[in-house]
Amino acid sequence: xxxxxxxxxxxxxRAAGRTMDRPTVFAAALLVAVGGIVYELILGTAASYLVGxxxxxxxVATGVTLFGMGLGSLLAPHLPGPSGIAFARNELALxxxxxxxxxxxxxxxxxxxxxxxxxxxLSLAIGVGxxxxxxxxxxxxxxxxxxxxxxxLSKVLAVDYLGALLASLLFPFVLLPGLGLVxxxxxxxxxxxxxxxxxLARMGHQPRWTWSTASALVALVAVFAVSSGVEAAxxxxxxxxxxxxxxxxxxxxxxxxxxxxxxxxxxxxxxxxSSADEARYHETLAHATLTSVAAPASVAILGGGxxxxxxxxxxxxxxxxxxxxxxxxxxxELARTNRxxxxxxxxxxxxxxxxxxxxxxxxxxxxTDATFDAVLVDLVDPSNERVxxxxxxxxxxxxxxxxxxxxxxxTQATSTYxxxxxxxxxxxxxEAGAPGRTVVPLSVNVPSxxxxxxxxxxxxxxxxxxxxxxxxxxxxxxxxxxLGATTxxxxxxxxxxxxxxxxxxxxxxxxxxGDMAHWRY
Numbered sequence: 095x096x097x098x099x100x101x102x103x104x105x106x107x108r109a110a111g112r113t114m115d116r117p118t119v120f121a122a123a124l125l126v127a128v129g130g131i132v133y134e135l136i137l138g139t140a141a142s143y144l145v146g147x148x149x150x151x152x153x154v155a156t157g158v159t160l161f162g163m164g165l166g167s168l169l170a171p172h173l174p175g176p177s178g179i180a181f182a183r184n185e186l187a188l189x190x191x192x193x194x195x196x197x198x199x200x201x202x203x204x205x206x207x208x209x210x211x212x213x214x215x216l217s218l219a220i221g222v223g224x225x226x227x228x229x230x231x232x233x234x235x236x237x238x239x240x241x242x243x244x245x246x247l248s249k250v251l252a253v254d255y256l257g258a259l260l261a262s263l264l265f266p267f268v269l270l271p272g273l274g275l276v277x278x279x280x281x282x283x284x285x286x287x288x289x290x291x292x293x294l295a296r297m298g299h300q301p302r303w304t305w306s307t308a309s310a311l312v313a314l315v316a317v318f319a320v321s322s323g324v325e326a327a328x329x330x331x332x333x334x335x336x337x338x339x340x341x342x343x344x345x346x347x348x349x350x351x352x353x354x355x356x357x358x359x360x361x362x363x364x365x366x367x368s369s370a371d372e373a374r375y376h377e378t379l380a381h382a383t384l385t386s387v388a389a390p391a392s393v394a395i396l397g398g399g400x401x402x403x404x405x406x407x408x409x410x411x412x413x414x415x416x417x418x419x420x421x422x423x424x425x426x427e428l429a430r431t432n433r434x435x436x437x438x439x440x441x442x443x444x445x446x447x448x449x450x451x452x453x454x455x456x457x458x459x460x461x462t463d464a465t466f467d468a469v470l471v472d473l474v475d476p477s478n479e480r481v482x483x484x485x486x487x488x489x490x491x492x493x494x495x496x497x498x499x500x501x502x503x504x505t506q507a508t509s510t511y512x513x514x515x516x517x518x519x520x521x522x523x524x525e526a527g528a529p530g531r532t533v534v535p536l537s538v539n540v541p542s543x544x545x546x547x548x549x550x551x552x553x554x555x556x557x558x559x560x561x562x563x564x565x566x567x568x569x570x571x572x573x574x575x576x577l578g579a580t581t582x583x584x585x586x587x588x589x590x591x592x593x594x595x596x597x598x599x600x601x602x603x604x605x606x607x608g609d610m611a612h613w614r615y
Contacts (some may be wrong), residue, residue: 102347114436118293120249120250121251123250125257125285126254127253127256128257128260128285131258132265134156134193134264135265136192136282138151138154143275144203144209149478149603153594154213155213158218159220159221159224160221161221162222162223162225163224166221166226167226167228169226170225170229173230175233177233179288179294180230181231182294182303184223185287185289186290187223189283189290192223193279193314195279196275196279198494222615231250235250237434269281270344271344275342280317287307287311287314290307307328308450333349336353337349338352339428339434341424342421343424345421345422347360348424350428359435365401365543370541374541375540375546377406377536377570377572378577379403379470379504380406381565383503385506385562385563386558386562386563388563391412391414391561392413394416394468394469394470395407395470396458396472396473396493398420399426400429400438401429401430402442403470404416404418404445405442408448409569414430416449417466418450419459420450426452449544453509459489461495465496465556466496468502469496469501469503470503471493471506476511477610478603479603485602486523486595487594489529494528495549502552502553504548504549506548507520510546511584513610514587514609515591516606517547518592520595521535523595524549525553526594532553533549538580545584548580548582560581565577
């Protein structure tokens, strides 16, 4: 060996003296896998909050991230420097980009019209960072004399996939409901940078990189500490009115705004009601149904966790039992505890006649033995396949099976103006799910939403329509004349031309998206 090469060899020997053992690399692979999958879920969830279409959001997030991972795996062998340093640099960059991803995406949505390009670029950048990780970890082991080729790679990948499983369980059950999107992204960023710092310490490399990584870790922890205020400020930018309550549940984001007495509830940034005109909607659905059945005593409400529909049902002296089935306990808790929402629903969910069940409506209907005089379906629009099952022929058949003789059921059926083809499809689907019954389409103007449609299913003919029970007192909008007018559909409604939607062919989802495409500028 040349004399000049001896110090270099000695230095390499000392650096290699801290052998990179397999448990260390496997632990790093597990942790970065958790972070990578959580980043992907964060991006899809954030985009679904903003655009309201979870299928498109998660498809784009998954596809672009996986493509980026492919690019990252090709890029890994060409990164400069030793594998350990390259890995630490990558984790530092990935942590900074991933930690800021939700803040950047929400800023782009609130301040620009470029949120889709920003979403794609963030997904791509994070995918590249994830794709670099495993090749660098394998190369790191090889550099430290752990060359086991296929056996080594298979073990690292197995640990990586285990991390993916853990992430997929942690995100919906722990991270999202416990931390929310912004703080979850920052927590994963802290994890990335912490792994980088740990690996640098194990390798005994480059004080300069150790100092930079430690500084980034301190900065991320500081941002995490104040992130609740930052998240609140960002949420406020998305709404025209002041945000007075905001939370994220396992299922969705809930926001309440209030401006000069106009209280509004948003789920995943989609308006659910405005106190200025919600009575038009809830009175139509409740009273068109309950005036069509004699002396209704037992009523089920599927959805309607805000308690506003229950408020209308409880106006009937004959009602003895109301079961409200809503998937998200955060919604029913908000309806009970938020002063503004509770004032609107008049404390309906705490009425002794009301039982609240937090369950999936489809599963509950198919599993219960209870029967009802009326079933009211008050669910969000069928904007994705997850909700489309609740607008299927099978679902309406299950609901009809829970009706007592003479019982009625009704559902909100989307807008007769903005989504007319989806409206007719809901009507056709209800007819297919309960043949032998008469389905009556209804429409009313709700200024916050425009012309809105409903479908009412009656036993046999329509002889009992709006005449079997009198309207109760205390209504804000309807009287007998205006309620009767809901049977007159808008003159510009397209001709009926729809086939039923089923579980295997959730056509209502694509029909709804096709209608809405005409109104997205």
